[in-house]
């Protein structure tokens with residue numbers, strides 16, 4: 422399997438951590454994909470949306486986005502199960518993961534506003550709108566942090582990667598006002614070495 426990703430991607434990091442937790446990292450060849458290139462043909466061949474992460478299987482099957490890839494990897498090996506199989510527990514897990522992805526997506530849009538739009542064309546109201554989503558998402562997680570059972574599930578991996586992205590791109594400013602989440606992330610990092618092994622720098 423080939424995984425198109427980049428070190429800073431919070432969504433690619435979800436897939437990498439999932440592959441470690443499932444014992445599948447040795448079966449995945451990492452392909453660095455530069456999403457800043459206007460025409461990255463190799464990435465476009467793996468995902469017509471030219472987004473990372475994208476997984477290409479041995480038979481050429483393309484899988485994206487991060488949730489689909491994580492669920493696929495989870496299906497390959499029975500334990501540890503990262504997605505509750507059914508019932509409300511499954512949908513609570515998926516919703517928490519969607520909240521975490523939403524935080525990462527809003528943060529990414531703020532980063533892209535600065536990266537792709539000239540300073541005089543940036544829209545402060547748009548940035549504030551995305552920041553409000555990040556803040557509200559963090560507030561919801563701080564109010565009811567994920568219960569830590571000692572075993573990560575898919576939503577835990579998603580929350581950790583969203584927080585990791587805020588550390589990377591916003592100098593961890595979230596930490597001062599979210600003490601419960603800080604404590605939760607410390608426990609996660611201690612139990613899931615792949616989190617530390619996938620930290621991006623710069």
Ligand SMILES: N[C@@H](CCC(=O)N[C@@H](CS)C(=O)NCC(=O)O)C(=O)O
Nearest residue numbers: 430431432456472473474486487488
């Ligand atoms: N919902 C997607 C989001 C993927 C995403 O937005 N990835 C970013 C990098 S972190 C990307 O590829 N951006 C390039 C672009 O939007 O052109 C997922 O979960 O995989």
